[in-house]
Amino acid sequence: DAGVIQSPRHEVTEMGQEVTLRCKPISGHDYLFWYRQTMMRGLELLIYFNNNVPIDDSGMPEDRFSAKMPNASFSTLKIQPSEPRDSAVYFCASSLRSGQGGNYEQYFGPGTRLTVT
Amino acid sequence: AQSVTQLDSQVPVFEEAPVELRCNYSSSVSVYLFWYVQYPNQGLQLLLKYLSGSTLVESINGFEAEFNKSQTSFHLRKPSVHISDTAEYFCAVTSTSGTYKYIFGTGTRLKVLA
Numbered sequence: 001d002a003g004v005i006q007s008p009r010h011e012v013t014e015m016g017q018e019v020t021l022r023c024k025p026i027s028g029h030d031y032l033f034w035y036r037q038t039m040m041r042g043l044e045l046l047i048y049f050n051n052n053v054p055i056d057d058s059g060m061p062e063d064r065f066s067a068k069m070p071n072a073s074f075s076t077l078k079i080q081p082s083e084p085r086d087s088a089v090y091f092c093a094s095s096l097r098s099g100q101g102g103n104y105e106q107y108f109g110p111g112t113r114l115t116v117t
Numbered sequence: 118a119q120s121v122t123q124l125d126s127q128v129p130v131f132e133e134a135p136v137e138l139r140c141n142y143s144s145s146v147s148v149y150l151f152w153y154v155q156y157p158n159q160g161l162q163l164l165l166k167y168l169s170g171s172t173l174v175e176s177i178n179g180f181e182a183e184f185n186k187s188q189t190s191f192h193l194r195k196p197s198v199h200i201s202d203t204a205e206y207f208c209a210v211t212s213t214s215g216t217y218k219y220i221f222g223t224g225t226r227l228k229v230l231a
Contacts, residue, residue, distance in 0.1 A: 004160075031217060042223045043161075043207065056218060091160055097217065104149055104168065104211065106219060108160030 004109035006092050012115045018080040021112045024073055025094030033106065034067055034077050035091040043091075049075065082116045089113050119144040119210050123222035130198055131230050138193040138225045140182075140208030148210040150191040152182055155205045155224075164206070167191065178202075203229045 005024040013019055025032050033048040047057040052069045060067070064083070069075040079086055093106040120143045130136045142148065149168050153161040165176040172184040182193045191208060208222040 033219070043221045045218065045221075048218065050217070056216070093160075103166075105151075105163045105166065106161075108153075108162070110160050 004092055004094055004107050006090075006109035006112050008112060009110065010113045010115075012117065013082055014117055015083055016081045017116075018078065019082045019086075019114060019116075021077040021090050021092075021114070023075045023077070023092030023109060025075070025092070026107055027073065029094035029096045029107070030072075031095045031097065032069060032075050033093040033095075034075070035093065036088045037091060037111070038088045046077070079114075082114075084116045087114055087116050119146075119148060119212065119220045121208050121210055121220050121222035123208055123225050125225045126223065127226045127228065129228045129230055132200055133197045135196050136194065136198050136202075136227065138206050138208075138227065140191045140193065140222060142189050142191065142208070142210050142220075144189075144210060144212070146215070147213040149213055150182075150184055151209040151211075151219075152176075152180070152191070152193050153207045153209060153221075155207065157204075161207060164193075198227070198229045200229050200231060203227060 007022045030051050034046040035043055037043045046059045047067045049069045067077045089111045091108050091111045093108045095106045122141045124139055151166045152164040154164045155161045165174045167174050167184045175181045180195045182191050184191050205224045205226045207224045209219050211219045
């Protein structure tokens with residue numbers, strides 16, 4: 001398996017522009033997580049999905065952030081409008097629960113480094 | 118609610134010396150415990166985990182961690198580190214039932230010196 005795939009790997013945009021980050025989870029996994037990592041705040045959970053349904057979005061910073069999972073193999077995280085304080089590395093992770101033959105391990109993608117100028 | 122505390126933000130250690138990275142957690146429910154490692158410019162990778170059974174768990178590259186329920190700790194140790202172990206290490210917990218949210222610590226940056 002190719003692992004969790006994220007695109008783009010790097011994104012540089014100007015303040016006010018819309019940014020869309022993409023994630024393809026590992027095939028068969030039923031949970032998908034979006035995290036943000038910064039030096040100041042560490043690793044923060046933004047939102048997670050189970051079977052394509054958002055379960056907990058309490059970590060989404062504000063209404064400028066939205067996430068979707070239209071099917072089991074694709075998710076997006078959108079920021080509109082973007083601001084310089086959104087600059088961070090955004091990670092997607094997927095997993096399969098133990099009860100379904102999984103092991104509770106989260107598999108992380110390589111991340112998208114977002115810079116908003 | 119759960120929380121994870123990694124008291125040491127940075128740990129410098131000489132090559133071939135032993136190291137311990139500390140992790141303490143707080144939870145009102147039973148938890149599973151994990152250590153993840155992040156190498157520069159990469160995502161996090163699972164190093165080892167405690168789900169049940171023996172409280173001492175090991176990784177394939179020589180790390181071990183011991184679950185201590187009374188002290189609510191899950192410290193990571195290695196008897197002899199290599200330069201290649203230089204990375205950031207994250208402790209994480211998730212409840213054994215209910216919400217499947219992971220709570221991560223703030224990370225410990227291990228720097229192995231030649």
